[in-house]
Amino acid sequence: MKWLAVLSMLLLGNAQAEEVGFRYNGTQLQANLEKSDNWPAGPVVLLTHGTLAHNRMEIMSTLQELFAENGISSLAINLSLGLNGRTSAMYDCATPHVHRHEDAVKEISAWVEWLKFEDVKNIVLLGHSRGGNQTARYAANAPDKAVSRVILLAPQTWSEKYAARDYEKRYGKPLQPILDKALALVRAGKGKEMLEHVDFIYCKDTSVSAEAFVSYYRPDPDMDTPRLLASIRLPVLLFVGSEDKVVSDLEEKLAALPEKPKNLEIVVMDGADHFFRDLYAEEVVEKALEFMGK
CATH class of the missing domain: 3.40.50.1820 (Alpha/Beta hydrolase fold, catalytic domain)
Structure with missing residues (x-):
């Protein structure tokens, strides 16, 4: 360095x-x-x-x-x-979210x-x-x-069930369809592609890369x-x-x-x-x- x-x-x-x-x-x-x-x-x-x-x-x-x-x-x-x-x-x-x-x-x-x-x-x-x-x-x-x-x-x-419930309570929409879309992009090698007008963490109607969304929302026991x-x-x-x-x-x-x-x-x-x-x-x-x- x-x-x-x-x-x-x-x-x-x-x-x-x-x-x-x-x-x-x-x-x-x-x-x-x-x-x-x-x-x-x-x-x-x-x-x-x-x-x-x-x-x-x-x-x-x-x-x-x-x-x-x-x-x-x-x-x-x-x-x-x-x-x-x-x-x-x-x-x-x-500001667009590209962090993981x-x-x-x-x-x-x-x-x-x-x-x-x-x-x-x-x-x-x-x-x-x-x-x-x-x-x-x-x-x-x-x-x-x-x-x-x-x-x-x-x-x-963290728990997968709580994460899904909290997202829907906060934003009035299910998490899984958005996560599925982001996961599909990452698996296709398009993780840096931006998702527009997406609710993410504490930010409503923002833009976020597919890999960033996956990082914060995919099932990951180590989040606990x-x-x-x-x-x-x-x-x-x-x-x-x-x-x-x-x-x-x-x-x-x-x-x-x-x-x-x-x-x-x-x-x-x-x-x-x-x-x-x-x-x-x-x-x-x-x-x-x-x-x-x-």
Whole structure:
């Protein structure tokens, strides 16, 4: 990879906030780096945001600030979502969608390599919501040896039945005919062909490539994060919000696991919603510090 220079820097107390970036497979990736006194020795926390979101959304910014206050460096990555140099803003639904769910796993891997290039030897992964699933996917598949721990905040759950029901409830039309059309295009080698006036994730009446639609909606058990936990060999700290209305069945699915992995610690926060705001964020960081041995 060709690493590019830091774009900007400002001082925040004892921490340094830097916008950093590099080109990966022809796409400019961006992230916010908060350097504390432990840089680069670590642990350094690599944060991945949720669906169509960005690295400066409230939960990401709050966690970085709290980690910095406690002397922990962190890197909040901005998933490209198929865009070059994507800025820190929610994905504009008017922009055609060519990103795939699994692209994030490759970008997490690329940022791990970037941190190693910066001489970081102890990396803790943290993912929220869909970013939690993407983080778990990376961790379940031979992660780099520099990665020491995994923290998952309200990670995505999934079932084929729920996905179909949710799509029809949200958009008033069945998912399967659109998925069948997209699958047919992918099988014919036309995965990059655009589907117009399609409802996709949180975006109504947008355009999306066939392969992108298939990536997010095809039957894929690995979309269900609890299923991945047994494949992660690293220590895992998983947070559940009792009032989470977005990933509402996470606690139930964790309880239904055939066997709880010995490397898994589950924290259920009574009263917390999907975004662990205010005092819940402080508690998340407090538990994370204990988990990291700090």
